[in-house]
Amino acid sequence: MIETKTLTCVACPKGCEVTIEYEGNEIIEIKGNTCPQGSAYAREEIVAPTRILPTTVIVKAGALPLVPVKTSKAIPLEIIPDAMEIIAKLEIEAPVKMGDVILKNILETGADVVATRNLPVLKA
Template structure:
């Protein structure tokens, strides 16, 4: 395997085949037991992306933390940067579900949004 080749679990069913991804001009997937694995492996090989669920500090609310998530998935390699940007952040209640908390987080062109309403409680 070259440096770029990776191993990954297929997430398409509970079996969880261990896929070997040989990444070249073409992508070769090995280790799958059905064609779902080939499809998943090819998608996963080029641009692995993940959703980021986390919390940010919030003032004057029921809880000290507001749950937030990335509106779409972000590149896996960018997750640390996303977390770094959110770490120092502090918002203030009230907040509405779906409200944008950070625009274009870590230059991914993805927004971070609130997962729930948080009313003002002092």
């Protein structure tokens, strides 16, 4: 059965409304994109959608109780709940520096979970 999906492309600042006609993983037509990136983005959204995963990790003895983190690259959308379960169980020690790898190769995706800010030790 042929399906149609319209989405807003985020590949560039234009934000084109891209319409995709597809059957299963077979792309029949992509229209509405004004650059080649829009076509690639639409294709990926149908065949294998991915996302950067931003969240937080608990920090012991830190100036704040949580440090923001994100995956170093996009991971498959379907495994984000599993990745969140793993990350939710993490606890790290302060200090934390922006760019520190908190967890390597989450779920064998090749993506690391990295800190996105500095977090010093709590001063007494």
